[in-house]
Amino acid sequence: MTGFDKWLRCRYLSWLLETDEDIMTQDEMKQAVARAAVEYAKNGIIGVGTGSTANYFIDALAEVKGRIDGAVASSEATATRLKNHGIQVLDLNNVGELEIYVDGADEITEHFAMIKGGGGALTREKIVAAASKQFICIADESKLVGVLGKFPLPVEVIPMARSYVARELAKLGGQPRLREGFITDNGNLILDVHGLSIVDPVSLETAINHIAGVVTNGLFARRGADVLLLGTPAGVKTYKK
Secondary structure, eight states, X not given: OOXXXXXXXXXXXXXXXXOOSOOOOHHHHHHXXXXXHHTTOOSSEEEEOOSHHHHHHHHHXXXXXXXXXXXXXXXXXXXXXXXXXXXXXXXXXXXXXXXXXXXXXXXXXXXXXXXXXXXSOHHHHHHHHHTEEEEEEEEEGGGBOSSBOSSOEEEEEOGGGHHHHHHHHHHXXXXXXXXXXXXXXXXXXXXXXXXXXXXXXXXXXXXXXXXXXXXXXXXXXXXXXXXXXXXXXXXXXXXXX
């Protein structure tokens, strides 16, 4: 456990001792940050991420969908959920810069670097994030860490390069494992890299992306979040760069 993790745990335990209020569940924290993120969706076309927290955002967005002109989805699953709520889904190639991108994270640091891709949509998530003016990360407090890497790092790879990429990832100190029975929306495979302690996420993101056969990896450090809406038992806390 890092010094930051110990500090975070102590702060949480102190809060438990000081309050008599009911403790919010993890799902309630996700719902709270999703509702808070809707306040950033005021106009234009927005990008929407993938995963359980992003789904809560879509559900909340449906209540004010008249404020925006449409959305760009980071996965087929997200596109389907948006359409089911009557929100127009647009092709990124047919729109300009997006106003905001709202998505969750599997891990995020106080410096706004993230691991994403637990749901397998990391490549499209990274593209939509890059095309957006502002990245709003929504997460419950369990996702805030001192050092990235406890959550396995997803790497999307071209199928024919799977073994080669796995060997190269092992040279970087990781333990790559094929995500069995999973194919990305782009028709590729995912290697989940265990055993990493990522103290320099920008450098590792670049190094992995330079391996032939890698489409991209789940480190969002070169383009991290601009705003973090963090769900805590005491409510939503906002952090900005």
